[in-house]
Amino acid sequence: MDYRIIKSPSQCTLDILRRRMGLECKTNLKDISAIGLVQGKIIDMIYAADIAEKAVGVTVEDIRGSCPQNMILIGIFGDTASVETAIAEIKLKMGEGKVK
Amino acid sequence: MDYRIIKSPSQCTLDILRRRMGLECKTNLKDISAIGLVQGKIIDMIYAADIAEKAVGVTVEDIRGSCPQNMILIGIFGDTASVETAIAEIKLKMGEGKVK
Amino acid sequence: MDYRIIKSPSQCTLDILRRRMGLECKTNLKDISAIGLVQGKIIDMIYAADIAEKAVGVTVEDIRGSCPQNMILIGIFGDTASVETAIAEIKLKMGEGKVK
Amino acid sequence: MDYRIIKSPSQCTLDILRRRMGLECKTNLKDISAIGLVQGKIIDMIYAADIAEKAVGVTVEDIRGSCPQNMILIGIFGDTASVETAIAEIKLKMGEGKVK
Amino acid sequence: MDYRIIKSPSQCTLDILRRRMGLECKTNLKDISAIGLVQGKIIDMIYAADIAEKAVGVTVEDIRGSCPQNMILIGIFGDTASVETAIAEIKLKMGEGKVK
Amino acid sequence: MDYRIIKSPSQCTLDILRRRMGLECKTNLKDISAIGLVQGKIIDMIYAADIAEKAVGVTVEDIRGSCPQNMILIGIFGDTASVETAIAEIKLKMGEGKVK
Numbered sequence: 001m002d003y004r005i006i007k008s009p010s011q012c013t014l015d016i017l018r019r020r021m022g023l024e025c026k027t028n029l030k031d032i033s034a035i036g037l038v039q040g041k042i043i044d045m046i047y048a049a050d051i052a053e054k055a056v057g058v059t060v061e062d063i064r065g066s067c068p069q070n071m072i073l074i075g076i077f078g079d080t081a082s083v084e085t086a087i088a089e090i091k092l093k094m095g096e097g098k099v100k
Numbered sequence: 101m102d103y104r105i106i107k108s109p110s111q112c113t114l115d116i117l118r119r120r121m122g123l124e125c126k127t128n129l130k131d132i133s134a135i136g137l138v139q140g141k142i143i144d145m146i147y148a149a150d151i152a153e154k155a156v157g158v159t160v161e162d163i164r165g166s167c168p169q170n171m172i173l174i175g176i177f178g179d180t181a182s183v184e185t186a187i188a189e190i191k192l193k194m195g196e197g198k199v200k
Numbered sequence: 201m202d203y204r205i206i207k208s209p210s211q212c213t214l215d216i217l218r219r220r221m222g223l224e225c226k227t228n229l230k231d232i233s234a235i236g237l238v239q240g241k242i243i244d245m246i247y248a249a250d251i252a253e254k255a256v257g258v259t260v261e262d263i264r265g266s267c268p269q270n271m272i273l274i275g276i277f278g279d280t281a282s283v284e285t286a287i288a289e290i291k292l293k294m295g296e297g298k299v300k
Numbered sequence: 301m302d303y304r305i306i307k308s309p310s311q312c313t314l315d316i317l318r319r320r321m322g323l324e325c326k327t328n329l330k331d332i333s334a335i336g337l338v339q340g341k342i343i344d345m346i347y348a349a350d351i352a353e354k355a356v357g358v359t360v361e362d363i364r365g366s367c368p369q370n371m372i373l374i375g376i377f378g379d380t381a382s383v384e385t386a387i388a389e390i391k392l393k394m395g396e397g398k399v400k
Numbered sequence: 401m402d403y404r405i406i407k408s409p410s411q412c413t414l415d416i417l418r419r420r421m422g423l424e425c426k427t428n429l430k431d432i433s434a435i436g437l438v439q440g441k442i443i444d445m446i447y448a449a450d451i452a453e454k455a456v457g458v459t460v461e462d463i464r465g466s467c468p469q470n471m472i473l474i475g476i477f478g479d480t481a482s483v484e485t486a487i488a489e490i491k492l493k494m495g496e497g498k499v500k
Numbered sequence: 501m502d503y504r505i506i507k508s509p510s511q512c513t514l515d516i517l518r519r520r521m522g523l524e525c526k527t528n529l530k531d532i533s534a535i536g537l538v539q540g541k542i543i544d545m546i547y548a549a550d551i552a553e554k555a556v557g558v559t560v561e562d563i564r565g566s567c568p569q570n571m572i573l574i575g576i577f578g579d580t581a582s583v584e585t586a587i588a589e590i591k592l593k594m595g596e597g598k599v600k
Binding site for chain 2: 041044047053054060062
């Protein structure tokens, strides 16, 4: 799993993300100050999306659009502190939902 | 094969899943309290779906939609106990249908 | 190459297969009692489909639908004995058509 | 590169091939008695198609249809002797067009 | 991650790029004198696009169009000095946004 | 990177190429006597296309059409001497545009 945080994303970056999120995107990209990106196996990304969504002050989107592959990318949108907290949560809790 | 169980899935998680399940989805995502995710080779996932469906109290969906790859993901929906039982069944019986 | 046999497939399993077989499917999935699944390289699967089709009492379908990848899956449909025979035939004859 | 020859292909095998060849297919699949299959990198398959086409009595088709991947499959159609000759030609001449 | 700079790109090169950038392309390809290409994992390319966009005198485009894969390519368009600066910036700052 | 040159391509080979080049193809395939094929990473192929286009007497096309993958194939069309020169140029200059 890879993680990145982009602070004050440029217009171009938002455009690339918007095009890859499809029409169902519920996040208003104008109101955010940071983007967290997490890339990994689809089964882990759905789990990570659930953890992030339960954190406060962020929304979560599935970035790759209509032709998903094995590895996908989720975006976590919000202010910088919230995005950092959501990513910290994901790291903390990724091990919990695993069924050995 | 990877397994995960998400308890009380967030709205966002359900949205990501719903978009990837296509229109033929027969599960009412509002009535469930847990999601089991199993990812693996398509031949094994079809076999696992059959095992899970024969367990009690769950429905099974093919998550990836219209552009399937080699590795796919199935979702098992129901209350927490039923999902856990279905996943336990899959683990127990995956070896049986193998033709050596 | 991977092989699996599903006996008395559940409704859900048939639904997943039906969605992946496209509209040209000639098999009536209601009349069968077993499904044989074989996954492998497309060149080998076309060869295996030919062997299975020449066995008695089964029909053969290409499972992956409209966006084929390198590895594909074929389904062999019929009663349990016929499906088992067809898969035994595939194993026996896969080596014959190889050009060294 | 993998090679296979199917003699007297079954109806089902022809159906699977026909669906994967798209509408531009110029081969009349009813008139053939053998199919040669060659799978490999697209650059090599285009070269192999050229060699086979220059052999006598066969037609060559690109099997994978509209969503090509890195590895593709070509079919060589004709009577058994012609298909065998075409495949022998491919093996003989594949080294010639290589630019080191 | 791979990097390349094309100075005074030929018409053909611009045509190939234009076809892969889709309709949302905001760069006027007639006005540029150099193209920087950066290829890598999608999570890194979105981050790189943000770095490049914050550099002066370049625009950034997502090259692969509508069927993205894991690895994508971004193009950085502008005069030669600006493109070289943007790529130097990407190399310098790629490590910063990483969350360990 | 793989290279191949096809001299006096057969009609079938031209048909396979034409179908994979899409509608924007500007090369008149009837007028050529040789085809150079180069397969590699997209970032390198765009660079190679630029080198070939700057050589004399050839046109360059992107072969894979609408669903590009990581590895793509370009075709270089012209008379045999021009195609051989263009491919020699690509080999000579591929190292130059690399940014270390």
